[in-house]
Amino acid sequence: MSVKERIQGKLSAALAPLTLEVIDDSHKHAGHIGHPGSGHPGALSSTETHFTVKVVSAAFTGKTRLARHRAVNEILAEDLRGGVHALAIEARAPGE
Amino acid sequence: MASIQDEIKQELSGTEVVLFMKGTPQMPMCGFSGQVVQILDYLGVSYKGVNVLANDEIRQGVKEFSNWPTIPQLYVKGEFVGGCDIVREMFQTGELATFLGEQGVSCQQPEKN
Numbered sequence: 001m002s003v004k005e006r007i008q009g010k011l012s013a014a015l016a017p018l019t020l021e022v023i024d025d026s027h028k029h030a031g032h033i034g035h036p037g038s039g040h041p042g043a044l045s046s047t048e049t050h051f052t053v054k055v056v057s058a059a060f061t062g063k064t065r066l067a068r069h070r071a072v073n074e075i076l077a078e079d080l081r082g083g084v085h086a087l088a089i090e091a092r093a094p095g096e
Numbered sequence: 097m098a099s100i101q102d103e104i105k106q107e108l109s110g111t112e113v114v115l116f117m118k119g120t121p122q123m124p125m126c127g128f129s130g131q132v133v134q135i136l137d138y139l140g141v142s143y144k145g146v147n148v149l150a151n152d153e154i155r156q157g158v159k160e161f162s163n164w165p166t167i168p169q170l171y172v173k174g175e176f177v178g179g180c181d182i183v184r185e186m187f188q189t190g191e192l193a194t195f196l197g198e199q200g201v202s203c204q205q206p207e208k209n
Contacts, residue, residue, distance in 0.1 A: 065182045073165050080165040086128065087166060089181050 003048035003083065007076060014075045015057040018094055025050040025088070052088040061093040100157035107154075108174045112201050113143035116158045117168040121145040128180040129168040135187045136170075140204040141196060172199050 001009075008022045026049045053072060060068045068091035073080065080087060098106070108114050113136070119125030121133050121143075136143050148155035148167050159165055162176040170177045172195070177183065186192035196203045 065185060066176075066178055069179070069182060070163070077165070088128075 010075050011055060015059045017055045017057040019056045021054040023052040024048055025052055049085040054090040056092045056094060058094055060091050100153045101161060104158055104161045107146055108171055111144045112173055113141055114171045115143055115168055116146045116148055118149050120147050125149060131180055132168045132170060132183050135183060139193055
């Protein structure tokens, strides 16, 4: 399973999203510190390192931005400690 | 010896607006940090940049401090405001300027169109 599929699976299970888009931005960061092949010490082994998550879920209704982002970060905590180096989040409640 | 958490608190005290970032405000080393720098500069906010690439203990410690896994991290009056996405959304809706104003931080209020 790719990292992207794993992220999609975890978010779907935890948030029951109305819409969910997981975009792998890793190719835009070739040469970035940490990117495999960048030659930097400590470069990550996975080629999937940068993601954007766009999610609409009723679970976010009435929650602040911080709380929404914390929820997503928490669901993906294991991945963020591992190979995922950057995660952009757009978290909305239905109707926003 | 002060713990790294104490050192972070020390960084936050005495300066109203602090940005933990990769690189410096003059030379950001990451696009996400660079976006926050541009927003703060646009609003004319006076702030201190802390380069986490210069200190790995701070880099890890600040993630624990705020329970937030990524850099950049913006703090106003010692309180964590958000990372790049949150700061950008707050800027786009005008909330950031309002929030800074409420906190007594001097900044340019963008003109309403």
